[in-house]
Amino acid sequence: MIRRQVQHTNVLITPRDHLQPTQVLIPPRNHQQIPEFNLQLKEQECLSSLKRCKNMEEFKQAHAQILKWGLFWNSFCASNLVATCALSVWGSMAYACSIFCQICEPGTFQFNTMMRGHVKDMNYEEAVLVYADMLERGIEPDNFTFPALLKAGALLRALDEGMQIHGQILKLGLHDDLYVQNSLINLYGKCKKIELSYVVFETMDQKSVSSWSAIIAANASSGLWSKCLTLFGDMISEGFGEPEESILVNVVCACAHLGALQLGKCAHGSLLRNISSLNVIVQTSLINMYAKCGAIQEAVSLFKKMPDKNQLSYSAAISGLAMHGQGREALKLFSDMLREGLEPDAVIYVGVLSACSHCGLVDEGLQFFEQMKSEYGVEPTIQHYGCMVDLLGRAGLLIEAYDLIKNMPMKPNDVVWRSLLSACKVHQNLEIGETAANELLQSNSKNPGDYLLLSYMYARTGRWEDVSQVRTELADKGISQAPGFSSVEVQRKIYRFFSQDVKWPHHDGISDMIHQMEWQLKFEGYVPDTSQVLLNVQEDEKRQRLRGHSQKLAIAFALLNTSRGSPIRVTRNLRMCSDCHTYTKYISLIYEREITVRDRNRFHHFRDGTCSCNDFWLLT
């Protein structure tokens, strides 16, 4: 009662309350006549009618009720009023702001509500401004303030501000709050400061599922895929049993990047066990995972079973098929999509054109390129031009590809020149190749692959001085080639091999195996292709180098450690050399194994001495 009286006084002296419900405010002498329970009853009524609101109309009525009974001056009622308006799906932040301005002394709760509302509406700067306002007015933030504020900071990628806020959190002693910590992990993760995420994560004395989720997502956004899987394992062993959807999606995504099919399947199983119906996003990420892990049949059957597909699901399936050299099937899916009435967008066309280029479907590619603009009004972007250069280049139409680049409406980028350069390498056109390479080197390319392509072409024609010239240039610019590696999954563990890797613990076994394999291969007619070695050294040395290529080590290890006849899956970070390609074809024949190799760009399915790419990529 006393509090209400104080508030009434407030009302009378506040100048800005033009919504003041004067007639209801009880003058002191009548005050006794209104029984206490009556006001409390009204308060209850108003709050429950607020809760029942389903749209703005009903909300305005509830608002009117609150004003009518003078309950707006009850800070609890006003808070709920603002919160309902700011946070409901049907609400309006503009209206909430106008209510907020009428509150004569907004406190922490009301400020928190406004911040959450702005975050919900994706007005992140606005949320930060509310926080600034709050500090200016001397309202102390509490542990509920920071999750919303840090979320805004994370989405704005505002690292500096985020760190200042972290400082304030420490000053206020709120760094022990689980929610605040989780938000900090997320903030640093989004800002790609994974070390800082770890600092928070490791100092937590209690972790929730969301803490794990946040740290796994942080690693995912920095592309640290194998770390994601390790953390996932740690999480399970710390007793967080069957995990939830968002974590599993990150795990599935990590599996796609790493080519870890077994683990991906486990995550799929876990999703099926724990989530009653998988949404489009989850299903699409599963399709993507199966496709990128080489299990294209599973990806396709999953896709066929999907009840509601969208452009993104089609896109995942189309580019998956393209990657596996099944261009025709990809194009069939595309026509299915059009028949379903889904509008093709720019990204779908990237998939479609790359399907054509992966399979050498030149005429179809040109047709789609024409059609996308004329029939569907999709303006070709540089990516589409990139696909076309790739398509023409791989088919050996180097002059046409070069002409297309010259006539592009935009400035050609590195990707375009790189496609042309690699086509020139394949078709051994040093002249156009040098032009493309010069463009790349002038653009200050930091991609060591460009220099490598050029070196190959020089090495091929015996221009060793030029090879070493390129190498010097690489060194001068301080560019280092990422070491090539191949990984294989054996009993749910990923083993990674680097070229010439002698530090491997079972190296002896592998090196014996390599010799045995080579002996058998030679028996069948394999001849090492030493032109793939970019060093001007003796033939013997070149052969020794070839033997040590990471893919051969990985296959040797897999042959030693998996049962007879079981398929082998290899994932590489770079494209394979043509010697490894030939070698693997022989292995698939002699050891009667199906071998799937995921390259930087696509899959190669080796079986009975042939490869699904029909050697289209390796014409050297």
Next chain:
DNA sequence: CTAGGGTTAG
């Protein structure tokens, strides 16, 4: 007295 963290695909 109320409330909060992650949101993934091509």
